[in-house]
Amino acid sequence: MTALATDIGSRTKALLLSVFTWKRLLFTVVTVVVITALVQPIFFTPYHELVWQLLAIALFVQLAFSAGEYWALPGVPRWVAQVLAVVLAGPLATLLLQLALVGGSWSAFVGHRGMVHGFFVVTVLVLVFAPSMALGALYRQRDAQAQHDALAFALEKSELEKQALDARLKLLHAQIEPHFLFNTLANVQELVESGSSLAAPVLRSLIAYLRAAMPLLDHIDATLATEASLVRAYLELMHLRMPDRFAFAIDIPPGLAGLRFPSMALLTLVENAIRHGIDPAEQGGRIDVRAERLVSGEVRVSVADTGAGLLDTATPGTGLANLRERLLVFYGSGARLELAENVPRGVLATISFQG
Amino acid sequence: MTTIAKVNATALIADDEPLLRERLRGHLARLWPGLTIVAEARNGREAIELFEQHAPQIVFLDVHMPGQSGIEAARAIARKAQIVFVTAHNRYAVEAFEHGAIDYLVKPYDETRLADTVERLKSGLVRPNAESGAAIDAALERLAAELERRGTPSAPARLQWIRASVGSSVRLIPVEQVIYLRADEKYTLVAWEGGEALIRKTIRELVDELDPQKFAQIHRSVIVNLHQVAQVQRGINETAEVHLKGRSDVLPVSRSFVHVFRQM
Numbered sequence: 057m058t059a060l061a062t063d064i065g066s067r068t069k070a071l072l073l074s075v076f077t078w079k080r081l082l083f084t085v086v087t088v089v090v091i092t093a094l095v096q097p098i099f100f101t102p103y104h105e106l107v108w109q110l111l112a113i114a115l116f117v118q119l120a121f122s123a124g125e126y127w128a129l130p131g132v133p134r135w136v137a138q139v140l141a142v143v144l145a146g147p148l149a150t151l152l153l154q155l156a157l158v159g160g161s162w163s164a165f166v167g168h169r170g171m172v173h174g175f176f177v178v179t180v181l182v183l184v185f186a187p188s189m190a191l192g193a194l195y196r197q198r199d200a201q202a203q204h205d206a207l208a209f210a211l212e213k214s215e216l217e218k219q220a221l222d223a224r225l226k227l228l229h230a231q232i233e234p235h236f237l238f239n240t241l242a243n244v245q246e247l248v249e250s251g252s253s254l255a256a257p258v259l260r261s262l263i264a265y266l267r268a269a270m271p272l273l274d275h276i277d278a279t280l281a282t283e284a285s286l287v288r289a290y291l292e293l294m295h296l297r298m299p300d301r302f303a304f305a306i307d308i309p310p311g312l313a314g315l316r317f318p319s320m321a322l323l324t325l326v327e328n329a330i331r332h333g334i335d336p337a338e339q340g341g342r343i344d345v346r347a348e349r350l351v352s353g354e355v356r357v358s359v360a361d362t363g364a365g366l367l368d369t370a371t372p373g374t375g376l377a378n379l380r381e382r383l384l385v386f387y388g389s390g391a392r393l394e395l396a397e398n399v400p401r402g403v404l405a406t407i408s409f410q411g
Numbered sequence: 412m413t414t415i416a417k418v419n420a421t422a423l424i425a426d427d428e429p430l431l432r433e434r435l436r437g438h439l440a441r442l443w444p445g446l447t448i449v450a451e452a453r454n455g456r457e458a459i460e461l462f463e464q465h466a467p468q469i470v471f472l473d474v475h476m477p478g479q480s481g482i483e484a485a486r487a488i489a490r491k492a493q494i495v496f497v498t499a500h501n502r503y504a505v506e507a508f509e510h511g512a513i514d515y516l517v518k519p520y521d522e523t524r525l526a527d528t529v530e531r532l533k534s535g536l537v538r539p540n541a542e543s544g545a546a547i548d549a550a551l552e553r554l555a556a557e558l559e560r561r562g563t564p565s566a567p568a569r570l571q572w573i574r575a576s577v578g579s580s581v582r583l584i585p586v587e588q589v590i591y592l593r594a595d596e597k598y599t600l601v602a603w604e605g606g607e608a609l610i611r612k613t614i615r616e617l618v619d620e621l622d623p624q625k626f627a628q629i630h631r632s633v634i635v636n637l638h639q640v641a642q643v644q645r646g647i648n649e650t651a652e653v654h655l656k657g658r659s660d661v662l663p664v665s666r667s668f669v670h671v672f673r674q675m
Contacts, residue, residue, distance in 0.1 A: 246434035
């Protein structure tokens with residue numbers, strides 16, 4: 057019971073709030089003032105009295121219109137209920153007003169020809185203007201609803217786009233290590249500050265690397281050549297940072313350069329070689345990236361490092377497992393990723409596929 | 412102030428990247444003409460050696476260096492010099508450094524930041540803080556623990572790669588791809604997703620090294636990857652047979668190992 061009472065109470069409050077907004081009131085007042093001016097010649101009632109009377113009726117009708125919105129009957133479309141409420145409220149309000157003017161006496165009202173005449177005129181007026189205005193209001197409401205929906209939709213869409221972007225950035229973050237980036241930038245800073253002629257080529261490598269690494273994440277058109285240039289940019293940066301203990305070579309035969317190749321695959325192997333091979337080795341080492349086609353037609357792309365080598369207990373990162381899966385998705389079940397000991401030391405990682 | 416401004420001191424720079432050593436040396440020369448760089452080290456081991464040789468008052472240490480890390484070097488040097496860590500690892504260092512016992516620079520740093528450090532170093536040399544020694548030790552402990560935690564998992568190191576001769580090369584097989592291991596006269600046979608290979612490690616050694624959550628010994632001569640087991644069938648005399656996913660091989664489970672599958 058209390059819940060119902062509260063419900064009705066809050067509905068009434070919402071109704072009153074929605075009826076008596078400044079915008080709505082102003083609209084009603086202006087409309088009434090204009091209409092009164094138009095119809096005044098056919099009334100005996102002076103203008104200022106007629107304005108108040110019509111305004112009272114108009115407010116009542118407006119209340120009915122809003123009430124129709126809040127207490128729509130089940131099974132009846134809302135707009136029908138609202139127009140119906142307006143049609144009924146118009147004559148009713150006029151009648152009540154007229155009765156009030158003659159002190160509530162029915163016989164006095166019926167006996168007064170002017171009053172009855174006025175009643176009919178006002179009723180006709182209300183029936184002509186009110187439903188059309190109600191329909192207009194309904195139309196505008198629907199428009200506002202559509203606009204609101206469109207906005208909500210746009211908001212949701214941008215939210216989804218943002219999420220997609222976040223996911224990409226996260227992937228990027230995982231791929232481009234902050235440690236690598238900041239250390240490289242520290243090197244670039246020194247080159248720039250000391251006015252070294254190396255600054256320009258190093259920045260070029262960094263830009264090439266970043267440019268290649270960013271959009272390539274979901275790039276399906278990547279080839280062995282684009283991947284090799286990404287790897288070259290990365291290795292050039294590493295060489296700059298460790299010139300005394302790191303060297304590299306990349307050998308991709310021109311005939312294989314155009315082969316389709318999953319983006320970042322080679323970079324993952326090269327990054328691993330740096331991280332687990334070269335980085336921890338005091339003496340450093342070298343990395344050789346090669347591609348070759350066997351007589352059988354199989355293509356092998358390998359990354360060999362002469363670094364510290366892999367401990368039996370070194371936890372394999374998720375990078376290699378992910379790469380294995382990506383290769384299977386990209387090339388089908390014939391593709392393999394294999395790791396072996398390199399001679400004389402370090403690790404040899406080989407991707408094999410039918411290309 | 413005048414005493415501080417005129418402080419003369421000696422320092423050692425340790426960083427595996429030559430350009431970054433050069434940069435630090437250049438900036439220090441400008442900011443602190445009274446500071447002499449007595450040596451430059453390329454790794455933690457060299458840093459310790461050169462420190463013992465030259466006994467500088469200040470040591471700039473890159474955290475991430477090949478071989479011994481900067482933190483290991485700092486523990487060896489400990490209270491004998493003022494230490495400033497230089498790192499590109501914002502995240503793992505800052506927490507330990509926050510307690511203020513040890514100064515640090517995050518790469519790439521700017522000259523103003525380095526100037527602050529220089530001021531602190533100078534006042535530290537003029538007024539050594541006797542109480543800070545313990546705080547430094549504590550901070551180094553935290554850093555070392557953090558580095559350890561990041562580098563290697565705290566659980567006992569499990570075998571992750573099987574080295575197996577295949578043809579002329581030594582393959583590194585991730586243990587996840589191993590299906591089972593079986594003693595085969597002098598060798599152990601490794602059956603993995605890519606084929607079969609022989610290794611010298613014995614079943615007994617492998618049982619101790621493999622992760623017991625993933626591998627179980629089911630026979631005196633057999634270890635199986637539990638993820639590869641399709642079903643276990645009971646046999647006569649309290650033995651059983653293991654059938655593998657997508658393979659026709661059947662592995663024996665001897666009586667003393669049947670308990671492995673009891674609660675499954």
